[in-house]
Amino acid sequence: MNLNVIQLVQSVLTDDVVRQLAARLGLPPEAAQKALASTAPALVAGLMHKGATLEGARSLFATILSPEVDAHVGEHLPQLLASASGASELESVGRQMLERGLDRPVDAVSAEVAAQTGAPVHATHAITGIVGATLLGLLKRQFLDGQGNAGQLPALLGQQLHVIAPYLNDRLLGALGVGGLGAFTGSILSQLKAVSAHIDQPTPAARPVPEMFASIQVPPDAVVREGRRSHAWLWWLAALIAAVLAFLFLRGCHGEQAGDRAAARMDTETAAAVQAASVTAAASAVTAATASDTAASTRDAAFATAPVAASSESDASGASDASAAPGKDSQLSFTVNASGKPTLTATVGSEAEKAQMLDELSKRLGPQGFVQNVTVDPAVKPADWLAHLNALLPLMMLPGAEVKVEGARIELSGSAADAKLGWLDKLNSLFGASYQVGTFDVEHAVANAAEDFHSAVKGLLAPNSTCAAADIAKVLNVQVINFPSASARVPNSAVTDLDLSAQVLSACARGDKTVRLEVAGYSDNVGGAQANLQLSKKRAQAVRAYLVMKGVPAGSLIAQGYGAASPVASNDTAGGRFTNRRIEFVAQP
Structure with a gap:
């Protein structure tokens, strides 16, 4: 079971629901959102701490599946918050279930959230109960739909650490009775892994055959016992392989001469392309036209000349289809506001990539969980970073984070560049050596531009x-x-x-x-x-x-x-x- 619990909670706590909750508590929506953004990660940390022992994991799983927890709370939230009695009941049940699951009062958590966000204590008490009811209800729904068991709970909780870590601090964890941030992040995963390895994990019941296979009629004589299976198929396979090899051999003989001509033409085209690229690169220092090129490093300047070199190669080869090949890097940039909602700007090369990106973001962040401006430009290369979008999702919920992805280069700024949070190392690990991950440095950019200018x-x-x-x-x-x-x-x-x-x-x-x-x-x-x-x-x-x-x-x-x-x-x-x-x-x- 693979799940981002924070994104799941955010998907039901939409902007409309937050405004509804804020009005019920007498808060500005921004203040309510800020308190929610602190409360949910803290409660998940509490659940992780509880699930880090065999007894605690079993007890917590029983609490999640208890009848008092509403598995459909996501759908019921707007109706419950529409009345004072509904909101009060939701808060009461949530606080009760949290205290049963965490085996400790939650007043200290809500009081610390109030101290850190500036929200009134009565409001953070209510928010803690409502978030708790929502969190447990959503987890119950996931376990029921996926026929999950107690053995999956520690592993599921362990998946949340990289998501919630940026929102935690020593005082919040102290209110949970967990200890300091360093001790928690350094040991909780190994504890949850140990529990997951030793807790009872029953074999899940066989699932029904999907409908797509139900229409396939299998003849009775198609099922053959192993002892009676014929080996005649081996002779047919050998004959088929021999026929294929003979065909390839004959084709190779006839195509050898054509292949030689094609190879010679390729050598000529390659030489022309290299010559054109060299001329273009030599001229680029003098013909730089925009300040964006100058703010980049020497490495970035090399990337900037790539489309020109590609164009020269197309001209040299004379191939009309090559001249239309995409030459610009795909781009993605986003900034996250104080309430943890990202605004994204992107340029991709096809409608399919745009649809893939928006579909993935909607699933993870919720349809209302982000603001987007995605454009399609056929001159843009394929967006390889789409395969790594999951690695960027936690940053899309980090208040103050700023990220720019251009081709295989990733630039971090704002809170994403905070060395204490360690996102530089995390992304280097998640994206691999084919990507260049760095933080923006004004002095470095100015120095690089000055060096380029003095040369030009x-x-x-x-x-x-x-x-x-x-x-x-x-x-x-x-x-x-x-x-x-x-x-x-x-x-x-x-x-x-x-x-x-x-x-x-x-x-x-x-x-x-x-x-x-x-x-x-x-x-x-x-x-x-x-x-x-x-x-x-x-x-x-x-x-x-x-x-x-x-x-x-x-x-x-x-x-x-x-x-x-x-x-x-x-x-x-x-x-x-x-x-x-x-x-x-x-x-x-």
């Missing part, structure tokens, strides 16, 4: 270099000007790059080849639109003023701010927002 600008500083505005704008856009938050002062980290930019523009002006550029400022989507617009304009003006101060003709530069318009990356992650907070140089007529 050398060509513009050489004698007789081009003063074509479009070419210069492409190179100047390799640099990153990382303004401090809410500031329009040119940062010290950008001074060297801007000095080099001024040298290039001043040299062209002295040679009567003045380059006219717009200095365009952009922001991310954090904050008010009007404030972002004004800040982006001030930053553009600051860059223009610095270049003029360094000798660039004032009439050759104009400054304009565009706020959060025209993002070049998703604002769901720190890396994306960093890329969108940019200065762009645009060639003017």
Whole structure:
């Protein structure tokens, strides 16, 4: 039995049910959701602790299957919460069953949730009872539908550790009488595994034959006893194999000459593709056009040139179908709000992949458990990360988590990058060596961009270099000007790059080849639109003023701010927002 209990609870505690519960308790929906997000993982931890002994697992299983636990609580929740008496009865039964199952009062848990979330104690007491009734009822339904037994309970509980761990802390576990977080996470799995190995696990009853096989009529003479089985089929099999081998041999003889011609043509095409890819890669440093490329590392720049190389290969081979082959990486990014609800943005290559993704998320998070914006682009490569979507689901419930997946690269930021939670190591283990998992680091991104810019600008500083505005704008856009938050002062980290930019523009002006550029400022989507617009304009003006101060003709530069318009990356992650907070140089007529 494989089950994510937290997702199961969230699937029935929909936004409408949470609003209904919040109104019943006199809380804002956000406060109720925050208390729910803390209570459910804590109660699951309590069940794990109880199930970590043979006697405790059997007792807990009996409690779950007791008549007082409603296996259809998910369907009954809206009706029960619609009346004061129904909500009170649900709370009372839930608290009673929890105390029987955990063998301890649960007031300490609800009091600690109140202290950590700021919700009133009377509200967290009620929420604890209602979540407890829901949790036990859903578990009962799963065991009844799957004909489960007590031996499966410890293994099922052990599956929940990676899901609930990010929500636990020493004080919550102390209220459960479990001990510290480190001791709990370090020992509970081995204890549950030992119980699962020793508890009675009866052989499940045979299940009915599925309907799809019921229509198949088996002739009475089709069933042959082992002792009477003929071996004639072996002779037929040997004859069939001999015939297949003869066919392949003859086909190989006739096709050898054609194969040689095809191999020769493949060698020619490969050589052309390699040559085209080499030319493209050599030119990429000079022709980088967007700040998103500059914020990436040298490794990411290599990924960025792959579509160009693929296009060159298609041109070299002259194959019309190859030129239409997908060349862009599929993408997924998401950010999780304070109540644990993710907003996802994704680009995949087919409607089938989109349907697969949304179906899986709906099953795991519930149809109302996430906000999505998934687009289909036939130019996008297959989304291999869809096979690993389960590994990302716990992060989709972690408040403050930010994750970006692009092809085989995964970038963590927000709470997902918190070293104490260990998600970097977990994802490296779950995804394997074919994926590159890392956390976003602003200083590293700025340093990489500066290194790329210094390499690219050398060509513009050489004698007789081009003063074509479009070419210069492409190179100047390799640099990153990382303004401090809410500031329009040119940062010290950008001074060297801007000095080099001024040298290039001043040299062209002295040679009567003045380059006219717009200095365009952009922001991310954090904050008010009007404030972002004004800040982006001030930053553009600051860059223009610095270049003029360094000798660039004032009439050759104009400054304009565009706020959060025209993002070049998703604002769901720190890396994306960093890329969108940019200065762009645009060639003017």
